[in-house]
Amino acid sequence: MSAFGSLGILVAIVAGTIVFALVSLRRVAMSPQEYIVGGRGFGSVFLWVLLAGEIYTSFTFLGAAGWTYGFGAPAYYILAYGTVGYVLAYFLLPRIWEMGKSHGLLTAPDFFMARYGSKALSIFTAVIYAVAILPYVTLQLSGLQIFITLAGYGNVNSQLGAILAFIAIVLFVFVTGLRGTAWASIVKDALVIGALLFVGIAMPLHFFGSHATMFDQLLQAHPQMLSLAGPFAAKGTLWYVSTVLLTGIGFFMGPQSIAATFSAKDANVLRRNAMFLPLYQLIVLLVFFAGFTALLVAPGLTGSAIDQSFLAVVQHFYPPWVLGFICATGALCALIPSTALLLSAASIVSKNIFGDLFGVALDDRSRMILTRACVAVLGLGALVLWVALKTTLVTMLLLYYNGVTQFAPAFFLGFFWKRVTTAGVATGLIAGIAIALYLAAAGISPYGINAGFIALIVNVALTVSISLLTQKKELAV
Amino acid sequence: MQTPMRFLLAAIPIVALSLAVPFVNRVEPRILGLPFVLAWIALWVILTPAFIWGIGRVERRW
Numbered sequence: 001m002s003a004f005g006s007l008g009i010l011v012a013i014v015a016g017t018i019v020f021a022l023v024s025l026r027r028v029a030m031s032p033q034e035y036i037v038g039g040r041g042f043g044s045v046f047l048w049v050l051l052a053g054e055i056y057t058s059f060t061f062l063g064a065a066g067w068t069y070g071f072g073a074p075a076y077y078i079l080a081y082g083t084v085g086y087v088l089a090y091f092l093l094p095r096i097w098e099m100g101k102s103h104g105l106l107t108a109p110d111f112f113m114a115r116y117g118s119k120a121l122s123i124f125t126a127v128i129y130a131v132a133i134l135p136y137v138t139l140q141l142s143g144l145q146i147f148i149t150l151a152g153y154g155n156v157n158s159q160l161g162a163i164l165a166f167i168a169i170v171l172f173v174f175v176t177g178l179r180g181t182a183w184a185s186i187v188k189d190a191l192v193i194g195a196l197l198f199v200g201i202a203m204p205l206h207f208f209g210s211h212a213t214m215f216d217q218l219l220q221a222h223p224q225m226l227s228l229a230g231p232f233a234a235k236g237t238l239w240y241v242s243t244v245l246l247t248g249i250g251f252f253m254g255p256q257s258i259a260a261t262f263s264a265k266d267a268n269v270l271r272r273n274a275m276f277l278p279l280y281q282l283i284v285l286l287v288f289f290a291g292f293t294a295l296l297v298a299p300g301l302t303g304s305a306i307d308q309s310f311l312a313v314v315q316h317f318y319p320p321w322v323l324g325f326i327c328a329t330g331a332l333c334a335l336i337p338s339t340a341l342l343l344s345a346a347s348i349v350s351k352n353i354f355g356d357l358f359g360v361a362l363d364d365r366s367r368m369i370l371t372r373a374c375v376a377v378l379g380l381g382a383l384v385l386w387v388a389l390k391t392t393l394v395t396m397l398l399l400y401y402n403g404v405t406q407f408a409p410a411f412f413l414g415f416f417w418k419r420v421t422t423a424g425v426a427t428g429l430i431a432g433i434a435i436a437l438y439l440a441a442a443g444i445s446p447y448g449i450n451a452g453f454i455a456l457i458v459n460v461a462l463t464v465s466i467s468l469l470t471q472k473k474e475l476a477v
Numbered sequence: 478m479q480t481p482m483r484f485l486l487a488a489i490p491i492v493a494l495s496l497a498v499p500f501v502n503r504v505e506p507r508i509l510g511l512p513f514v515l516a517w518i519a520l521w522v523i524l525t526p527a528f529i530w531g532i533g534r535v536e537r538r539w
Contacts, residue, residue: 073512073514073515076498076514076515076518079515079518079519079522080494080495080498080518080521080522081494083490083494083521083522083525084490084491084494084495086525086529087487087490087491087525087528087529088487088491090487090529090532090533091487210510211509211510211511212507212509212510213510214510215507215510215511215512216510219504226504226512226514226515227502227503227504227512227513227514228498228499228502228514231499237498237499237502238499240495240498240499241495241496241498241499244494244495244498245495248491248494248495268538268539271529271533271538272539274529275526275529275530275533276526278522278523278525278526278529279522279523279526281522282519282522282523285515285519288515
């Protein structure tokens with residue numbers, strides 16, 4: 001009976017949001033330009049909503065709380081890295097937007113064609129983007145599965161939850177597109193603020209009377225968890241610094257962020273968003289409070305189950321409709337970013353791989369059909385990865401950043417250092433990806449430093465040195 | 478004059494949120510009940526928009 005109530009609320013809210021998005025959408029004619037980059041017409045508010053929609057995901061909601069619950073202070077990086085990302089975004093995004101506008105770019109690999117004039121490099125990056133995005137989609141799928149399973153009060157097992165999540169995600173992408181995503185985000189943002197005020201403010205007050213008391217009790221029970229471990233320890237201070245820098249630099253490197261950048265109406269829209277979005281970042285603080293509350297109230301979850309932290313508390317101590325409302329909010333936080341992620345990856349596969357490489361599906365109609373087919377295939381890939389990985393949401397996100405941040409030298413140096421060459425970028429990128437993959441697969445992190453960060457340093461060093469070496473040759477051409 | 482100023486305004490919040498954190502990695506003194514290191518990070522998140530606004534002013538974007 002409980003499951004019926006909470007799952008019913010979940011389905012009703014998600015369905016209501018889709019209807020709202022469709023009603024808002026009906027006057028816009030769909031073309032790839034419209035479907036993928038929203039016709040390059042988004043103003044400040046609409047872009048804010050789109051960015052907030054794709055940046056604050058079920059990772060923010062569950063992953064941050066899960067790490068707070070499981071590890072404590074290392075989760076603090078999640079509050080910091082986005083803010084670092086926004087400062088860099090102020091400088092980088094307007095440049096990406098200008099190039100997108102003047103060259104008519106639709107996808108991230110298009111940038112490599114426009115800036116470095118190499119079709120091989122553009123196609124190579126297309127493959128890397130499509131693969132790198134999978135752990136991020138898997139994260140959303142995994143988050144959605146947790147919301148469905150918990151709202152089901154034990155009637156829905158995790159396998160069934162994951163399959164339902166996969167179907168929901170693919171259907172959601174099919175019916176909405178990028179502009180629909182932004183409309184749906186408006187509903188999502190309102191619900192997120194309500195849900196986080198509940199789990200981050202009301203819930204700690206209910207159990208402890210004040211947040212200060214909660215931290216007093218945490219200091220008693222877990223004195224080591226509120227600050228970071230020493231420099232070389234696992235998840236110690238060096239790990240924190242390298243992770244904040246890696247993920248901050250990579251913050252806008254995902255293909256979904258590049259597509260969102262192209263959707264802006266003008267460059268100042270992006271600058272203004274870079275200024276205001278750090279304030280949205282403060283919701284992460286509320287998520288920490290929820291995770292810490294769960295640690296004191298419902299201890300004992302281990303492994304990837306830590307991601308359920310505060311949901312387990314809500315399920316146990318509050319009525320089904322509260323759980324249903326929070327799980328519905330969370331479900332939107334998984335569905336909306338999935339749309340942006342899958343859409344950007346699918347448009348890369350259909351345009352840059354099938355179109356540019358094989359010369360198929362070149363007209364608008366067939367490209368739309370192919371893009372949708374790619375959404376389904378990539379979604380299936382994420383489902384397979386979900387079965388294979390079974391890890392925490394934060395670990396999945398860090399895997400994604402290990403990959404996408406390797407694109408950063410190509411963008412930053414491409415815009416701010418005139419002497420960078422195609423050979424330099426290609427060498428750095430290949431070495432960076434190879435090192436990140438090797439270190440992640442082997443589970444090595446020297447001196448506690450994040451493996452992706454080490455790969456990034458090698459990447460930058462190679463990009464710069466090879467660029468200097470190949471300088472004359474390219475000037476002669 | 479413009480470029481170093483922009484660089485400085487961008488570098489301060491980035492350093493405060495990354496490289497500076499190992500040096501403020503303490504629980505005491507607690508700020509509004511929060512562990513000091515968490516309060517430090519939250520404070521810099523709140524201050525960052527002011528720095529980005531400053532960069533925009535230097536560049537005459539607003």
